[in-house]
Amino acid sequence: MDWTALGLSLRLGLVTVALLLPLSFLLARWLAFGRFHGRGFVEALVALPLILPPTVVGFYLLVAFGRGSPVGAAFEALFGQPLVFSFEGLVLASLLVNLPFAVQPMQNALAAIPQNVRDAARCCGLSPLQAIRKVELPLALPGIATAAVLTFAHTLGEFGVVLMVGGSIPGETRTISIAIYDRVQAFDEPAAGAMALVLLVTAVAALAITNTLARRAGKRD
Amino acid sequence: MTRRRIVLARVLACAVLPMAAVSLEARGANAQPATPGSTKTPLVAAASDLQFALDEIVARFHSDTGITPRVTYGSSGNFARQIEQGAPFELFLSADEAYVDRLTARGLTQGKGALYGVGRIVLFVPHGSPLEPDPGLRNLAARLASGESGRLAIANPEHAPYGRAAEQALRSLGVWEAVQPKLLLGENVAQAAQFASSGNADGGIIAYSLALAPALRERGTFALLPDTLHAPLRQRMVLLQRASPAAASFYDYLRAPASRAILSQYGFVLPED
Numbered sequence: 001m002d003w004t005a006l007g008l009s010l011r012l013g014l015v016t017v018a019l020l021l022p023l024s025f026l027l028a029r030w031l032a033f034g035r036f037h038g039r040g041f042v043e044a045l046v047a048l049p050l051i052l053p054p055t056v057v058g059f060y061l062l063v064a065f066g067r068g069s070p071v072g073a074a075f076e077a078l079f080g081q082p083l084v085f086s087f088e089g090l091v092l093a094s095l096l097v098n099l100p101f102a103v104q105p106m107q108n109a110l111a112a113i114p115q116n117v118r119d120a121a122r123c124c125g126l127s128p129l130q131a132i133r134k135v136e137l138p139l140a141l142p143g144i145a146t147a148a149v150l151t152f153a154h155t156l157g158e159f160g161v162v163l164m165v166g167g168s169i170p171g172e173t174r175t176i177s178i179a180i181y182d183r184v185q186a187f188d189e190p191a192a193g194a195m196a197l198v199l200l201v202t203a204v205a206a207l208a209i210t211n212t213l214a215r216r217a218g219k220r221d
Numbered sequence: 222m223t224r225r226r227i228v229l230a231r232v233l234a235c236a237v238l239p240m241a242a243v244s245l246e247a248r249g250a251n252a253q254p255a256t257p258g259s260t261k262t263p264l265v266a267a268a269s270d271l272q273f274a275l276d277e278i279v280a281r282f283h284s285d286t287g288i289t290p291r292v293t294y295g296s297s298g299n300f301a302r303q304i305e306q307g308a309p310f311e312l313f314l315s316a317d318e319a320y321v322d323r324l325t326a327r328g329l330t331q332g333k334g335a336l337y338g339v340g341r342i343v344l345f346v347p348h349g350s351p352l353e354p355d356p357g358l359r360n361l362a363a364r365l366a367s368g369e370s371g372r373l374a375i376a377n378p379e380h381a382p383y384g385r386a387a388e389q390a391l392r393s394l395g396v397w398e399a400v401q402p403k404l405l406l407g408e409n410v411a412q413a414a415q416f417a418s419s420g421n422a423d424g425g426i427i428a429y430s431l432a433l434a435p436a437l438r439e440r441g442t443f444a445l446l447p448d449t450l451h452a453p454l455r456q457r458m459v460l461l462q463r464a465s466p467a468a469a470s471f472y473d474y475l476r477a478p479a480s481r482a483i484l485s486q487y488g489f490v491l492p493e494d
Binding site: 062066067072076081082084085086167168169170171172174182184185186187 | 272306307411418436
């Protein structure tokens with residue numbers, strides 16, 4: 001059992017959720033309530049990581065944020081270390097690949113709020129921000145929780161992208177799914193088995209939680 | 222207007238604060254490896270044929286010095302690419318010195334490094350396989366000709382030196398064309414060994430150093446292939462630009478007699494200094 005890898009994966013999951021949820025909420029809100037041309041296109045972009053092979057995402061990340069790229073060079077000049085093969089690079093990759101897992105449940109939850117409820121909030125003199133806090137956030141809470149759980153669980157399980165932009169550095173980019181791969185190659189099946197079990201239990205728990213949340217949200221409607 | 226501005230401020234706070242928190246946390250997490258010199262855990266990239274031999278050396282080095290090198294095993298070609306792209310390794314042990322030479326030519330290393338061993342390849346056959354461990358691969362050729370051959374695992378010749386040596390050996394013996402549809406390519410030689418030893422392939426051409434490891438010895442038998450069948454696997458290690466003193470002392474330790482004895486036990490032919 002590689003505790004460092006498990007700790008790293010948990011940290012990556014928490015950081016991803018903390019960063020992605022606020023950003024995705026705004027994006028989900030825009031997609032749910034906004035009336036604009038090209039919404040289908042934006043929705044397709046958000047969903048893209050669901051169907052793109054992780055190697056494709058990893059390849060573009062290497063191209064876009066590698067040493068040769070302007071972003072990668074700027075990051076290295078600022079922080080004295082390259083963005084790829086670092087924890088920060090993994091966070092960035094994780095934010096991108098988890099976008100659909102965070103946006104879609106929240107968008108569905110927000111879209112399910114009846115228009116008259118939102119109108120009533122405005123009529124009662126709530127500012128947009130108060131409306132978000134007192135009406136939208138509570139009503140969309142199951143969707144937000146689902147987004148958080150799915151993002152967290154999916155981050156723990158992400159393999160292909162991490163393999164391509166991470167490089168399996170202990171304590172830095174060797175996440176638990178990469179550690180399983182490494183342990184299998186080292187003929188250490190007991191350790192691989194223990195870590196695989198951790199991920200299996202996490203995945204089952206995540207699905208149980210999201211299903212319960214979905215059922216609760218369904219009952220209330 | 223003011224209300225809108227407040228909303229904007231809050232939104233920005235939501236987006237930026239966690240980011241700041243992350244960068245702080247990430248800085249903290251990186252503080253160790255980012256400051257060469259103070260680190261007690263130098264970062265080592267090692268060819269996967271060293272999987273078992275290097276673990277032993279690392280354990281001894283740790284008990285002698287208190288320093289614990291953090292080792293990542295993989296294919297030498299992948300490591301060379303990652304180092305060119307800025308991966309923070311301090312010491313690179315390559316299964317093919319050409320990769321080290323390329324990094325040296327690009328100014329990414331400290332000096333030209335040192336040869337630490339010459340690798341050999343074996344035909345490994347798991348228990349219960351219809352293949353026979355024979356250094357001439359005659360049994361494999363016969364099975365291929367009769368069309369009853371199962372899978373043969375080798376490392377990916379595109380970026381794994383042991384895969385390249387396996388390909389050369391198969392070509393030298395004139396069975397490359399016939400065996401190609403039956404090949405199972407591992408990402409590196411340790412994965413090829415895993416495929417072969419787990420019985421998922423009938424056999425594999427893998428590193429001698431892996432076949433000698435206890436984990437594999439109990440899973441099958443092997444035959445050492447003549448080194449005339451392939452170009453020598455000259456293995457070179459080199460300190461990289463960001464190497465800390467701890468990495469440098471591990472590099473020296475690897476060249477000391479005790480380490481050389483372990484490498485020799487694992488079937489590496491030692492270079493004359």
